[in-house]
Structures are given as C-alpha cells and as structure tokens.
Amino acid sequence: MNPAIHFQHVSKTYRGARGTFQALTDVSFDIQPGEFFGLLGPNGAGKTTLISILAGLARATEGRVTVMGHDVVADYAAARKSLGIVPQELVFDPFFSVRESLRIQSGYFGVKGNDAWIDELLAGLGLADKAGANMRQLSGGMKRRVLVAQALVHRPPVIVLDEPTAGVDVELRQTLWSFIARLNKEGHTVLLTTHYLEEAEALCGRIAMLKQGRVVALERTSALLAGTASTMLRFKTDDALPAELAAQARVTGRIAQIKAHDAAEVESVLARLRAAGVRVEDLEIGRADLEDVFLDIMQGRSTSVVSTESAAAVEVA
CATH class of the missing domain: 3.40.50.300 (P-loop containing nucleotide triphosphate hydrolases)
Structure with missing residues (x-):
C-alpha cells in the first residue's frame, strides 16, 4: 500500500x-x-x-x-x-x-x-x-x-x-x-x-x-x-526564582514550571525555593507535556x- x-x-x-x-x-x-x-x-x-x-x-x-x-x-x-x-x-x-x-x-x-x-x-x-x-x-x-x-x-x-x-x-x-x-x-x-x-x-x-x-x-x-522527564512542578509566585532554578524554569507571567526526574529532585527544588524565600501558590505536580519536549528539542537540551x-x-x- x-x-x-x-x-x-x-x-x-x-x-x-x-x-x-x-x-x-x-x-x-x-x-x-x-x-x-x-x-x-x-x-x-x-x-x-x-x-x-x-x-x-x-x-x-x-x-x-x-x-x-x-x-x-x-x-x-x-x-x-x-x-x-x-x-x-x-x-x-x-x-x-x-x-x-x-x-x-x-x-x-x-x-x-x-x-x-x-x-x-x-x-x-x-x-x-x-x-x-x-x-x-x-x-x-x-x-x-x-x-x-x-x-x-x-x-x-x-x-x-x-x-x-x-x-x-x-x-x-x-x-x-x-x-x-x-x-x-x-x-x-x-x-x-x-x-x-x-x-x-x-x-x-x-x-x-x-x-x-x-x-x-x-x-x-x-x-x-516518554523521552522527557516524567514530573513537572507547576506553581504561581510573585517572587524571583533563585538563579540556579530560573535557568531551568519555564515562566509565563506568575506561573513557573520546573522539571524534576524523581521524588528526590522534587524535594530538592522545593527546599531551594523555601531557602530563597520564594512564596509558592497553587503547587501542582504533574507530567511533562509536549511543549516541554518541543522546547527541549528546539533548544538542544534533548x-x-x-x-x-x-x-x-x-x-x-
């Protein structure tokens, strides 16, 4: 055919x-x-x-x-x-x-x-x-x-x-x-x-x-x-992210999204946010989507x- x-x-x-x-x-x-x-x-x-x-x-x-x-x-x-x-x-x-x-x-x-x-x-x-x-x-x-x-x-x-x-x-x-x-x-x-x-x-x-x-x-x-990180932290904040997290975050207005590969990395990201005094609202932990994959490929991170x-x-x- x-x-x-x-x-x-x-x-x-x-x-x-x-x-x-x-x-x-x-x-x-x-x-x-x-x-x-x-x-x-x-x-x-x-x-x-x-x-x-x-x-x-x-x-x-x-x-x-x-x-x-x-x-x-x-x-x-x-x-x-x-x-x-x-x-x-x-x-x-x-x-x-x-x-x-x-x-x-x-x-x-x-x-x-x-x-x-x-x-x-x-x-x-x-x-x-x-x-x-x-x-x-x-x-x-x-x-x-x-x-x-x-x-x-x-x-x-x-x-x-x-x-x-x-x-x-x-x-x-x-x-x-x-x-x-x-x-x-x-x-x-x-x-x-x-x-x-x-x-x-x-x-x-x-x-x-x-x-x-x-x-x-x-x-x-x-x-x-399946080829990307399976976990994504999504939250709202009015505060600036610390430099090491800002470099890997996708920020749209008040909404920030940061990848985490496993539970230990989720805990590490949250700890760094607390240490930097970043106030977090509406925290969600979900799966990465096609937009994350697309950005990784276009920016050469994948x-x-x-x-x-x-x-x-x-x-x-």
Whole structure:
C-alpha cells in the first residue's frame, strides 16, 4: 500500500538578489493512510514551504513528493484531487454566498450532485444558518469554517490543516476537532500544523518536528513524551526564582514550571525555593507535556528522536 503522503529527500533553495536561502534540507518521512500526523516547528522552520510543495504551490529543488501514490509534479491533477488543504490565510470570494462558494469548489474538482454532502458539511461545521449569507458578512471565525468546508467538499482522502485554529474561539475549535476526528475515524489521513501544542498532543498519533528546514524529531507522540522527564512542578509566585532554578524554569507571567526526574529532585527544588524565600501558590505536580519536549528539542537540551523505521522506509521507496 502506498503511503498517503511521501516526502523523499526534499530540499528547497530560494535564490534572490540577496543570495540564497535554504528553506528545507533533505526532508524524508512518510505519513500512512488513516494517520493523524502532526508537523511542528518554530516560525521559519520550513513547515509552510513543505506544505506548499505538497500542494503544488512551490516546486522542490531536489527530492520527490507523492500523495496517495501520485507524484505532485508528474501527476499533479490526481495529486491535487487527493488533497484538501485549509490554509493559514483567510482567502474568500466576496461575491458569493457560503453555499455558492461550496458548489463552485465542488465544480472545480468535477464533483456533481454534491448538495447532500454540502448540507452535511454546513451542519457539521456550524454553518447551516449561514448558508445563504454572503462571504463578506461573515466573521473571521465563520470564514475559517468555510475554508474548512471548501477543503473537504470533494471528499479528499488526505486533509492538510495549516494552523486551522489560529485566532479562533473555543467553540470553533471544539466543532472543528469533533468533525475532523470523525473523518479521521472514517479513514481520512490528516496532516496538522499548529502552534497549539496541546492540540497536537491530544490529536496526533505521530509527530515530526522541523528546525531550520531539517527533521530533528520523528516519532510516535507517546514515545516523544516518554523521552522527557516524567514530573513537572507547576506553581504561581510573585517572587524571583533563585538563579540556579530560573535557568531551568519555564515562566509565563506568575506561573513557573520546573522539571524534576524523581521524588528526590522534587524535594530538592522545593527546599531551594523555601531557602530563597520564594512564596509558592497553587503547587501542582504533574507530567511533562509536549511543549516541554518541543522546547527541549528546539533548544538542544534533548537528543533528537528520529524513527529509524521511518527512515528505512524512505530509503527503500
């Protein structure tokens, strides 16, 4: 069986008046049919470039990309039809209603008699009462829902969500993930990029992390989490942490988080806080999350976790 998405030694170099920029370097991994896969990385890591190559909006300098076995360059029509992409940007036609936009998108892919599925999309994404509204009349969150519906209107086997919940409300997030999770259970492959790492942790079975255009981690989400410290101290304080703890803490406003590998280390951290006169509120002891793993890998505090099985699969493809 062909992988749903296949990246083989993909590199991308941009050339301009100011010189060259290497956006991607030898990126190789497969996403299997039915996977819910996360692609993570800081701004500028190459995520959007990789998706642009996948979508046919950019061409790789080196390497090969396929979607459901179709080469995105040599067999671009079949590859495009196999993909449904929700972009980061809010792009819409201001001259049509929501339903008209979905019918036009269906026609673009040659899908006729699609009203029943369009009705299901409208209901599933909370757009039923906006079906006759002009796109210009919708809020940003509603426009985002329409983009999702447009990506799904031709029933693609592979769905790409590029920062789908950026700047949207909680209701839309819940509606979107409920609908996408249903499609994934029905067999659709989902590729997600997001800066909300709690979403990736909850939804994605496997994750690749990009840094400066290279894959620095590729593994099951559970294995990534197992590779970090299992205990995290979280507490609130208005006081400055002692220097030795501040160097290893993640501080967001009044909330500080410090890793501890075992009970003895927990006791040591608490003792140092008491000795420094740091007043602690709402102390919690929990497990490290994907954000901790992500920061460790991006800041070079963790050994890269690259799946040898995936690498081998790419080599023989």
